[in-house]
Amino acid sequence: MPSDLFPNLFSEFKLGKLTLKNRITMAPLTRQAAEDDGTPDDEMAAYYARRARGGVSMIFCEASYYNDELSGIGYLNQPGIANAKHVAAWKKIVDAVHAQGVYIILQLVHAGRVADPRTFYEGESPVAPSATHSAGAVLYTDTDEEMHNRGLQPPWPKVTFPPARELTVAEIERIAEGFAEGAARGMEAGFDGVEVHGANGYLHYQFIDPKQNHRTDDYGGSAENNLRAVVLCCRKVRDAIGPDKLITLRLSQDGVDDFPGAWPRGVEYARELGEALKNAPIDAIHWSSFGWDDNRDPNSDVPLPKVLREASGLPMITNGGIAEGEHAERAIAMGAADLVAVGRPLFAHPDWPHIIRSGEPYNWIEFDRKYVINPSYDYTYGYPLNLKVPRDWDPDFENRRRKR
Numbered sequence: 001m002p003s004d005l006f007p008n009l010f011s012e013f014k015l016g017k018l019t020l021k022n023r024i025t026m027a028p029l030t031r032q033a034a035e036d037d038g039t040p041d042d043e044m045a046a047y048y049a050r051r052a053r054g055g056v057s058m059i060f061c062e063a064s065y066y067n068d069e070l071s072g073i074g075y076l077n078q079p080g081i082a083n084a085k086h087v088a089a090w091k092k093i094v095d096a097v098h099a100q101g102v103y104i105i106l107q108l109v110h111a112g113r114v115a116d117p118r119t120f121y122e123g124e125s126p127v128a129p130s131a132t133h134s135a136g137a138v139l140y141t142d143t144d145e146e147m148h149n150r151g152l153q154p155p156w157p158k159v160t161f162p163p164a165r166e167l168t169v170a171e172i173e174r175i176a177e178g179f180a181e182g183a184a185r186g187m188e189a190g191f192d193g194v195e196v197h198g199a200n201g202y203l204h205y206q207f208i209d210p211k212q213n214h215r216t217d218d219y220g221g222s223a224e225n226n227l228r229a230v231v232l233c234c235r236k237v238r239d240a241i242g243p244d245k246l247i248t249l250r251l252s253q254d255g256v257d258d259f260p261g262a263w264p265r266g267v268e269y270a271r272e273l274g275e276a277l278k279n280a281p282i283d284a285i286h287w288s289s290f291g292w293d294d295n296r297d298p299n300s301d302v303p304l305p306k307v308l309r310e311a312s313g314l315p316m317i318t319n320g321g322i323a324e325g326e327h328a329e330r331a332i333a334m335g336a337a338d339l340v341a342v343g344r345p346l347f348a349h350p351d352w353p354h355i356i357r358s359g360e361p362y363n364w365i366e367f368d369r370k371y372v373i374n375p376s377y378d379y380t381y382g383y384p385l386n387l388k389v390p391r392d393w394d395p396d397f398e399n400r401r402r403k404r
């Protein structure tokens, strides 16, 4: 039933073969909370079930690896869907979310040149569309306070990315097969679909970003060619999971090693990508950003998800800084979204959809890093209000260090 306050947001939407009860989905959020061998644990089931109970219509799970070939694992304690043990563990999560009448989608990723080198086998190097070298470092999601609490002495350790080597065509194809095998295992676990990760700085984003893809073969040089590797993944995933399950493709113009990043020729390039995706074997595009209407193109201010939606003719799931009902309602009303994906607000407020629908004011609690990395408390009850801060923690430490 639509709400009076937000008639678009709380109306049904048919996406592929699924009927969603409202337009609010949960964005994928990496937490590095799996066991060391990539097995999702019961805490993750509680975490996802809690957000399902909070009123979203569909959940995108955190980026997961599908095998350990070609140095694709991105993070320590990243969940995998690479073997039967992983499948059995995901099944518990999927069942817990389904029990709340909510759909759940598996996100698959290869991290490319921004893979954490501590996940590599000996002698391996990162792979990328072209031989490039990320200037970034592995993201530490721990705060200074957490580092301190774990007994680490400053300066905190920093893991930089090694130079990446260029993938061969046979390897690009093998990676697409890996996605399909992971997707098939996802179906065994009961997922309602698969999201192919082409965003946020990881391998397929690296193909799509003209700044990183210098190939002169079929996999580089134009919007259509830059998309070829990711579309191949989508096609193989479609063959593996059949026509009834959902496939979404996540896109962004910035990444974890380049947060202010923008596509050269922003809007124009987005339009070319959209047109090239017109007949792709996907049910929707999923836009990732930290501000849904932030297009970073000096020549135009039209939101990029609107450009992609119009050029592709595909449903659009739009994300980034949607913390109030008005933001989502505006994105849908102006044709920049069919669905929205909400990330950080749902970390802190599992009941975000219910809160928004009620129209009650709420206290926006900023994203807090304590939601990630092996949390030491129970997520079942939402925001943890009783965290203990050790007495000897000096919050001014960062400032003191800078002054020295």
Ligand SMILES: Cc1cc2nc3c(=O)[nH]c(=O)nc-3n(C[C@H](O)[C@H](O)[C@H](O)COP(=O)(O)O)c2cc1C
Binding pocket: 027, 028, 029, 030, 031, 061, 062, 063, 107, 197, 199, 200, 250, 288, 289, 290, 291, 319, 320, 321, 322, 341, 342, 343, 344, 345, 367, 372
């Ligand atoms: C801690 C954290 C982990 C994230 N992990 C993922 C991920 O696994 N896959 C992905 O596609 N995006 C990931 N993102 C991006 C979010 O899905 C989303 O695009 C971003 O948080 C902006 O949306 P928001 O303003 O609603 O939080 C992550 C973001 C954060 C803050």
